[in-house]
Amino acid sequence: MELKSYDKYRMSFAPPTTSVKLVLLGEAAVGKSSLVLRFVSNDFQENKEPTIGAAFLTQKCTIGERTIKYEIWDTAGQERFASLAPMYYRNAQAALVVYDITKPASFIKARHWVKELHEQASKDITIALVGNKHDLVEDDNDGDDSSLRKVSIEEGQKLADEEGLLFFETSAKTAYNVNEVFVGIGSKIPEAPLLKPQQPQATDGRIDLSTGTAPAADGCAC
């Protein structure tokens, strides 16, 4: 949890802003970067270049009284980039594990990511499972065999229930459910650390949610 100096200044006047480090994981071409682009710029781009390594973006999101500033780490999806992922999910408080509802393999990959996060990431990380590309199946009729959908809502929900994840189906293209993901994550981020900074002792940037890594330095000059 990082608090910028201006946040601290603002705290006494306005609802505090919480910075939340969020990482996106999932197979290549499931739409991670597109989800971010939709959330950050409300835009969509066909044929977006693949993310090389990782990309970083920020966006604020207001949930009731709170304002959350998401620091979004968007990672490369190709399998071989997986060994870079720990670099980006370390200290993350939230994660979106994204799959493509028309690609069963991407759902298997999502399962792996959830396991990896449970084993390696911060203990209290909030994870949302996101089935993207809903636009490809929105005209589906029930029982339509020609449907592009290959991963059912039930399967997604089941995995989410088993692993204690939030679950959404989205479309970065049509903006369907995208904001809901970030709002959902935001409301699950514990509020407790938010109140603590008001006590001077706790504002030295050591409200460390991580497991054993060096504390993130921040701009709080206490």
Next chain:
Amino acid sequence: MAFFDALKERAVLTINQVFDKGNDSGLSKAQLFCIEHRIPDDETVIDELAAEVGVYSEYNKDAYKEKMGVSQGRIFLTQRFLIFSDAYDKRNCSFTIHLSTIKKVERVPTTDYAFALAIGTHSRIKLSFFLVGMRSESEKFAHNLKLALRANLKNIAKLQPFIQTCYSEYLLAKNKVSSEKVDEIPSGGLGLEFKFPGNAKELRDKSKMKLWFDLFKADGRNLSIVKTPMFHRLVRVGLPNRLRGEIWELCCGSMYLRLENVGLYQQLLDENKEKNSLAIEEIEKDLNRSLPEYAAYQSPEGIERLRNVLTAYSWKNPEVGYCQAMNIVTAALLIYMSEEQAFWCLHMICDRIVPGYYSKTMYGTLLDQRVFESLVQDTMPMLWEHITKYDIQLSVVSLPWFLSLFLSSMPLVYAFRILDVFFLQGPKTLFQVALAILKLNGEELLKVEDDGSFISLIKDYFHSLEQSAHPNSPNQKYRTITKFQELLVTAFKEFSIINEAVLNKHRVKHRNTIFLNISTFVKRTELRNLPKVKNIDQPTLGNIYDRYYSIVESNVTVGSGSSVMDFEGFRIFMSQICTWVNENDDNPFLRRLMNHWDSEGQKALTLSDLVVGLNKLIEPDLMEAMSNFFSLYDDKKNGKLDREHILQVSEDLLYITTPWKDAWELDRITEDAIENAIADEIVKRKAEKGEKSGDIEISSEIEIDKPKLENQQIERYLSAASTFIQRAFEYAQPEEEEALIKELAVDNKISHNAALDPSTPTYLNLPTFRMVVLADETYELLFSNTLRNSIRPEKPLDEKFDTMRNLKDMFDGLLADGRKVANKVRKRMDSAASSAINNQNQSLNHQSESSSLKSGKSKIQEEDEERDDDFGVISIDEKDKDLLLGAESHVVINTPDQATAVPKTQSSASTSTTKDGEKQPDGNLIEFET
């Protein structure tokens, strides 16, 4: 799974390569030579000499003599090349001339002491060599050159078609300054059709072209070019569009590969036309996502070329296959190069210039990012401190620079300028430019406090590269210098100190850490993907993994592409964890296990096979253990073992039980007997002393007849074996008469003869097998306890097994015995509980004062556990042994909970000598020190 196998394999391979090579860079001298001169890997130096070289052509007769005179350096002859490099600075003069282009070699009349050769090439330049050194050596060189030229004659036919593909030849032919006939524009990049990026006029493309035209006339071209300072200068100012592809392939050396392997590219595409692969799926995902703004990649033609090159490469080098970022690099190459040119150039980038960048573990990328960080730390300590303080992830900006060669970060025109230098000067270019970027933005970067601002600052910088670096300078000349020019000057002047040697030094320093991280990651992933097994816990799986790869690694031949364990490896594996397997055993039982576990029928085991198999072998449930064992022999999967198989079972049981049969391991029945003997003795002595209660002190003088007990065990095992085979055949039944089971079981006389008669096929089914086993206490114990405890997959790799085995004999078994003995004594003693409790308190106090960590440990093991649970106690150093014994010198045993006693065996001789039956007197003693 398959992916992680490959990943693992790649890491293993790389580590092998690194450790096999003696020198820093991990490459042999011959390889380094080929890399330095950009020639194919299979070239070797035939001869070399010091030489002075002069270059002449009809266009530079006067000019050159004046400008450069002669260059001093070293000349090398390889199978297909004549190579020269200036001794002081390679940039003064160097060449890599293909022997096919040499038209004429003459000896030049000279004075006595000098030996000179004049060489004429197809590009009509003339080189003169003054060979320095002993005349005989010079003669030898000339002779070798003659031989090499003769051997190369067969390659000359390739030259004509090849020069038709070179734009330089077309340029000269069109302007009639060449004797070659090149009528058609050689096939080139997509730029010819879809326009080249940038404004040709602003880039002064025409003037650049003219300069190259002049250079080609004077210094030769493509396969016979002499690289002069002008060559380097012209590369630096940016290559003209139409020549860019050719100069790139010339600089990186992919031109020589293309010449050598004419047609291979098309062949790869044709041969693999209908095939599919993971790489191809991945490529398809990215085809529309590669430089999508460039017109050609919005057209089917551009996409098709990109698909072809990436696909062909994935077949050429399946170990790399396809990595994201290769699409961007290839898309960029294809703007200036034909498919075949781009293919070989990509090959050169992935395999030689930046090896490991795109590999399955991306170890090269990870390593170079670490190297980059440490260079930042060395060259810009303030900035580094700042970055560290604010926990800014440098790699999030720098990784794409390296991986996509700046093509996804900078505007294309500038990225191509950097690429020009990159092909000429190699990977150090990436570091120099990257450092210069940080340096030039240093002041601003010091104000940045989070990743977001860091990234956007750099992004803004890249978009301002065309702007003036000094907009407010009064000097007009300074005002016209762009930020990009400033970047290049900073990169190549200020950071010229970052050369290959510096990079290698840093790479060596960080290599192990990087590989360790990768292997940790790979291990974690692979373990997670293993099938669920109930009898093996996570730490044990980790140890199995380590042992598996310690063995497989040593068996993997470089490039074999296999990470499975063959029988050889399996035998070694089992010998390390099982008491009954010797490393050299070629035992049918091991073969049977292996065949049974080999799920893919590849005569080898994957890690998953091994884990699943072991899990069955150490099954704790007696019934299931027997049924697992039975199914090993049920080859027909019909639940019946025929005569042959019954014999095999009995032989294998004999093999497995060797350690107990030969009495160098004791089973629980024998242990029990020893304990009883000791307990009896103690009780007897107490009775003699008239003690009725109080401390149970295990006296050191207690002697038991160990050889006798061992002999009993040996006999018991031999008898179990013969009883087994006898009963198995007694109870085996003819196939048709299953109804008779009960009858036969009762009346064994009838079946006896029938079973032994080979003409009547009889079978043993699972229930009967179980019955036969259970009828014998030794074999029953084998399946319920002995076998399972003789297999120790949990054993960490770094522990020496032999020491373990001895220590186990000395301590492990007897520690447990001591405790059990105490229990037995206690049972035998009809003592009052109250006085025992008093003494127990005393003993506890005493123990905590004098005990070591080890003794504490043995105390913890209160319950009557299985022997394998005492495992931790075994790992006592030889030198700690006395400590342990000393600490236990006053062990007092009262209640089962606190009961502990450390026995001391006189020497390990007792175990080793019993094998051959010759027993030393003190080996027979088991003493309990007081």
